[in-house]
Amino acid sequence: MKPLILISILTLSGIVGLLVDPTESLAALSYTRVKIEAVDTAAPSLTFKTSEGEVWTLTAFPSDILKGVQKGDTCSVEIDLENRVTKIVKIDSTAP
Numbered sequence: 620m621k622p623l624i625l626i627s628i629l630t631l632s633g634i635v636g637l638l639v640d641p642t643e644s645l646a647a648l649s650y651t652r653v654k655i656e657a658v659d660t661a662a663p664s665l666t667f668k669t670s671e672g673e674v675w676t677l678t679a680f681p682s683d684i685l686k687g688v689q690k691g692d693t694c695s696v697e698i699d700l701e702n703r704v705t706k707i708v709k710i711d712s713t714a715p
Contacts, residue, residue, distance in 0.1 A: 646697035646705065655692040660685050665704050667696060679704045
């Protein structure tokens, strides 16, 4: 009886869905305004500078997210739990 109660509670809270079907990874960290310092499509990796002045070089996964990204671009990036850049969105550098 106790396992059924636990499963019911987990189901109602949505936790079972996360445990059973992790089809979408959640970003562990996101930066909304970074300056691209370097793009290495061979590695594949991305080097960027945060608004706080930190410079990070991380693997890009999947590698095709680097297409169209160039040094000097201002972007928003998402980093997963394995410290990989998983999403890059170019933004207008003149926007506030």
